[in-house]
Amino acid sequence: MPRTRVHNLNISLDGYAAGEHVTLDEPIGGAGRLFGNFDGRFIHGIDDVDAPVTVDRALTTLWGQGIGAEIMGRRKFGPQTGEWPDDGWQGWWGDETPFRTPVFVMTHHPRPQIDFADGTSFRFVGGTPQEVLRMAQDAADGQDVRLGGGPSSIRQFLEADLVDFMHLVVVPITLGRGVSLWEGLGDVADRFTVESITSPSGLTHQLWNRTS
Amino acid sequence: MPRTRVHNLNISLDGYAAGEHVTLDEPIGGAGRLFGNFDGRFIHGIDDVDAPVTVDRALTTLWGQGIGAEIMGRRKFGPQTGEWPDDGWQGWWGDETPFRTPVFVMTHHPRPQIDFADGTSFRFVGGTPQEVLRMAQDAADGQDVRLGGGPSSIRQFLEADLVDFMHLVVVPITLGRGVSLWEGLGDVADRFTVESITSPSGLTHQLWNRTS
Numbered sequence: 013m014p015r016t017r018v019h020n021l022n023i024s025l026d027g028y029a030a031g032e033h034v035t036l037d038e039p040i041g042g043a044g045r046l047f048g049n050f051d052g053r054f055i056h057g058i059d060d061v062d063a064p065v066t067v068d069r070a071l072t073t074l075w076g077q078g079i080g081a082e083i084m085g086r087r088k089f090g091p092q093t094g095e096w097p098d099d100g101w102q103g104w105w106g107d108e109t110p111f112r113t114p115v116f117v118m119t120h121h122p123r124p125q126i127d128f129a130d131g132t133s134f135r136f137v138g139g140t141p142q143e144v145l146r147m148a149q150d151a152a153d154g155q156d157v158r159l160g161g162g163p164s165s166i167r168q169f170l171e172a173d174l175v176d177f178m179h180l181v182v183v184p185i186t187l188g189r190g191v192s193l194w195e196g197l198g199d200v201a202d203r204f205t206v207e208s209i210t211s212p213s214g215l216t217h218q219l220w221n222r223t224s
Numbered sequence: 225m226p227r228t229r230v231h232n233l234n235i236s237l238d239g240y241a242a243g244e245h246v247t248l249d250e251p252i253g254g255a256g257r258l259f260g261n262f263d264g265r266f267i268h269g270i271d272d273v274d275a276p277v278t279v280d281r282a283l284t285t286l287w288g289q290g291i292g293a294e295i296m297g298r299r300k301f302g303p304q305t306g307e308w309p310d311d312g313w314q315g316w317w318g319d320e321t322p323f324r325t326p327v328f329v330m331t332h333h334p335r336p337q338i339d340f341a342d343g344t345s346f347r348f349v350g351g352t353p354q355e356v357l358r359m360a361q362d363a364a365d366g367q368d369v370r371l372g373g374g375p376s377s378i379r380q381f382l383e384a385d386l387v388d389f390m391h392l393v394v395v396p397i398t399l400g401r402g403v404s405l406w407e408g409l410g411d412v413a414d415r416f417t418v419e420s421i422t423s424p425s426g427l428t429h430q431l432w433n434r435t436s
Contacts (some may be wrong), residue, residue: 013274059290059368062225064433065389067419070286078271155271177277197391207279212419221276 014149015156015176018166019075021193022046022181028190029163034091039104042088043190044206046183049138055110067211068140074179080152082111083144085165086119096123103134114151116144118165141172170200178204178220226361227368227388230378232265233286234258236391240402241375245304251421254300255402258395267322286391286424289346292364294323297377298331301346308335313398315346326358326363330377353384377407382412390416390432 019097022045023029031041037117040046052074052138054061063069084094090101103109103126113133123136135151148157159166159175180193204220211217234417235241236258236362252258265284270277302313314352316339324343335348349356360369371378371387381387394403406412415434423429 014377057289064417065286065391066430067421067429067431069306070431073285073415074270074277074282074290076267179277182390194340205276207424209279209421211421217279219277219279221278 014080014152016155016159016169016174017079017156018159018161018175018178018180020055020072020179020181021161021163021166022025022183023163024183024187024190026186026188027192027194028187029161029193030052030087030191031187032190034087039091041190043185044125045185048183063078066213067209067217068181068213071179071211071217076112078156079113079158081113081148082115082160083148083165083169084115084117084160085162088118088159088160088162088166090130095121102126112149114148115160115175116148118144119188122149140141141169141174145168145169146175148188158163164189165194167193167197170197173203175220176222178218180218180220182216182218184214226292226364226366228357228371228381228386229291229368230371230373230387230390232267232284232390232391232393233373233375233378234395235405236395236402237396239404239406240399241300241373241405243379243399244402246299246407248303251303253402254311254400257397257399260395263328271292272430276424279421279429280348280393280427282410283391283423283429287370288324290368291325291370292358292367293325294327294370295360295377295381296329297374298329299376300372300374301331301417304314306423307333322409326360328360328363329374330341330356351380353386357381357386362381376395379407379409382409387432388434390430392430394428394430396426396428398408 021029031043034041051078054069055075057074058065083159106109107133108130109128114133114135117134119136126134132197139146159169203223205223207219209217233241240255243255246253266273266281267284269285284294296349301315321340321341321344326345326347329346332350333350338346349359371381415435419431419436421429
């Protein structure tokens with residue numbers, strides 16, 4: 013059975029995975045410190061990257077394995093709100109995106125699909141988490157679907173009990189404010205078996221596998 | 225630069241990675257307990273395997289990433305010694321091998337190449353570690369070369385300082401006897417930066433990256 017998976021989701025010790033206000037200058041909404049230790053990620057595997065294979069990087073290689081589509085929240089795609097302005101915005105990633113699959117951007121505001129030569133296509137869709145997941149699963153053609161974040165969109169899928177696997181990375185910092193992954197999810201851990209390891213860099217990696 | 229890599233090499237607390245005598249009934253030479261915890265490995269990635277993504281399994285996915293050829297010792301290929309008997313032996317793996325790349329079997333006894341439909345080809349070659357590595361690198365076409373073991377053959381490459389990366393798995397058992405990975409290698413760790421983590425199963429994973 014194909015899975016619905018979350019990868020490399022960095023959260024602070026106080027549970028925040030993004031800042032409150034996403035702007036052009038601050039894509040993570042002022043929570044960029046969450047990613048300070050994470051340069052050199054091996055999201056497409058350990059070849060072609062000339063860096064030591066650390067525990068942190070080794071685990072990031074799960075990100076792309078067997079993934080046929082991604083679902084992301086609108087705030088991951090860009091800082092705009094409301095109707096899409098006519099500004100030619102095609103996401104944060106320039107001409108070469110990391111995804112290389114269909115990417116479903118959840119939004120109430122329709123917009124034409126954007127296709128890239130590398131296999132990425134951004135498709136702007138509305139609907140419930142169940143409905144969007146069904147679209148992504150169709151596009152993934154038997155492979156797994158990745159939930160790409162941000163935390164608000166992942167929380168919606170957790171609330172609907174649609175998440176099969178999560179790789180969380182607990183970063184040993186506090187942010188004091190931001191978008192919480194856990195808000196309103198008092199008993200989510202009961203549905204998962206959780207393994208934790210702490211890597212030599214001080215990051216704690218948690219692998220959450222849905223129990224049933 | 226392509227790397228020369230070792231993956232998922234299980235060793236006991238007393239440093240043994242195989243038993244002394246390989247037979248048809250005991251491919252690891254009586255050291256099969258080393259692999260007791262390792263069912264369900266994700267050597268081709270986490271898709272297509274219906275099992276929880278544990279830390280142990282996650283790290284095994286490094287095995288095939290960016291690998292273009294493998295080098296193995298003759299004792300990994302089969303239990304025969306001396307001249308090859310006319311017994312139709314094609315390795316332990318049946319019709320479907322895990323490798324899917326050229327595999328260079330180190331032997332003093334020549335034998336015709338064996339090709340499989342899945343991309344695996346066993347090529348029986350003699351020579352120094354440097355010479356065999358050069359053949360494997362040519363076949364790998366810019367990708368990395370995996371040293372597949374057993375421990376005696378990996379030790380030869382460590383002695384010649386040809387190993388760039390090793391993923392060792394220290395299994396919390398003792399064997400008392402067998403083929404040691406470390407015999408004669410008193411200062412090998414000086415050439416590597418080593419990260420260790422212990423997974424919830426009790427296995428200790430070590431990632432050895434060559435320093436220079």
